[in-house]
Amino acid sequence: MELTKIRNELSVKGKNGIGFLLSAVVIWSIITIIFLLPLGTYQKNIYMLFTTGLMFPLSIGMSTLVRADWRLQGNQLGDLGLFLNLAQVIYFPILFWGIARSPTEAIMFFAIITGAHFFPYGWFYNAKPFYVMAPIISLAIMFLGFYLNGESLWLIPLSMIILLLVLIVWLITDYKRKAEEI
Template sequence: MTIDDMRNDLSIKGKNGISFLLSASVIWLIITIIFMQSIEIAQKNIWMLFSTGLMFPLSIGISYVLKAEWKFDNNALGSLGLYLNLAQIIYFPILFWSMLKSPYDAIMIFAIITGAHFFAYGWLYHAKPYYIAAPVIAISMMFLGLYTHADNLWLIPLLMAGFLLILTIALNMDYRKTGKRM
């Protein structure tokens, strides 16, 4: 099996990772609700981090409903998806720094990290929407963060959830097109 065959296999069986994106959309909507609350920014940031703990169990449940595989024992590239996701955690010291030194910017930095980490999935799933979404999300979140007042920080996670849903739709269309080629 060639690398392209393995990538296409991941794309089809894993449905381009859309179960994880749907899970992330739910989490970013939860973060939106958190940032709409009238509690201190430090509390919002802590609840934001806690909400990410839902990612894996929610993704597994959505994968089950969508009949998408997320474990690929027979594909050598299968574990790469996990490593690419774990690579995102390497950027968390920047997030933790911002939570301590610039707490109002933490939500923006988290959104930039999340958006930018999608780029590598373009290669893994052989899906162009990831290549497009990663820089669009990262740059959009930066500009939104630069021009959003502290009272309206909830706009950042709301837009992030919107971007994730658009990306999910684009990846679903790509998945259907890839499935027809196979």
């Protein structure tokens, strides 16, 4: 029972990571714009990678804006959130392979990696929306990727924005319920 209490405290203090997810919406919005530009696929993929460099500073700003404690100091599991986020980097060789060998699918690989990496946050924040949306995002993007051609790749980042917004709304509801309980 103590562990559940710690996880619920993380959920409320960190507001379920909503600051980071809002940053992801901004980044995927920029990526959508990049994929609408009349550039080559390789250039789009490189710009997509550069855009990810905005994640951490933007997340700090968004977390401040929504008054979420992104550092989660004073909680025994606080550092675990950082490790869970860094775990996504381990999947980047798949993305780099995609850029080199299958450039039109690289955006799909990146979106699937992003969606899948949300799954452990279900445990971390004791939040079912992560458990549900991680596989939904990954599978939805995979099926979308099967049907797209090189000209309509912008639909993948646009779909990510929509799916992230669904996740955010659901997490806000989860956060409010827990905040009332605590």
